[in-house]
Amino acid sequence: MKIDQLAVGDEERLRTIRLQGLRDAPDAFITTLAEAVQWPRSSWTSQLQDLHTLVAVNDDGDVGMVRGFVDLETNPHVAWLISMWVAPEARRQGVGVALISSLVDWARQECAVQLHLEVGAHNVAAQALYKRLGFVYSGRSRQQPAPRDYIEELEFVLSLSKLPPSAREHLS
Numbered sequence: 001m002k003i004d005q006l007a008v009g010d011e012e013r014l015r016t017i018r019l020q021g022l023r024d025a026p027d028a029f030i031t032t033l034a035e036a037v038q039w040p041r042s043s044w045t046s047q048l049q050d051l052h053t054l055v056a057v058n059d060d061g062d063v064g065m066v067r068g069f070v071d072l073e074t075n076p077h078v079a080w081l082i083s084m085w086v087a088p089e090a091r092r093q094g095v096g097v098a099l100i101s102s103l104v105d106w107a108r109q110e111c112a113v114q115l116h117l118e119v120g121a122h123n124v125a126a127q128a129l130y131k132r133l134g135f136v137y138s139g140r141s142r143q144q145p146a147p148r149d150y151i152e153e154l155e156f157v158l159s160l161s162k163l164p165p166s167a168r169e170h171l172s
Helices: 013-026 032-039 041-049 096-111 122-133 167-172
Strands: 003-005 052-058 059-072 078-086 114-120 136-143 152-159
Touching: 003 096, 013 041, 013 052, 013 059, 013 078, 032 041, 052 096, 059 096, 078 096, 096 114, 096 167, 114 122, 122 152
Parallel strands: 078 114
Antiparallel strands: 003 052, 052 059, 059 078, 114 152, 136 152
């Protein structure tokens, strides 16, 4: 498996994997499949310009994606992990760990000291992965906006300056 960073010019590749994720796990994202299929190419270009986008690739093609950004407006030392998804056939094979590890490396290069994410309260498998990698529930939560306002999102935080030993072995 390898991790590719997408860039402008990879709009169709981003669109394909993002739509796969929205089909597979519609309650994991704020964006709906109906919204995303309508987006023009310029929307996908903007996402590639604004978000650090990583894709996991194995012999079967693209099997996972994670995106992130640095919160330059509120706190430039905080990065966010967003749009994490791994194809069902590639789960529990280290794809998620590899994607998160690559995003952690990027966040550190961007001088972030914390990596935040939000995960559905119902998504216990994802929460278990994040906890295993050293993320801690911050105590903050929020409801997703309509039409997914029935979903509670929990905020988890990873300190990039002081990783616990259990996370270091997975993220190094």
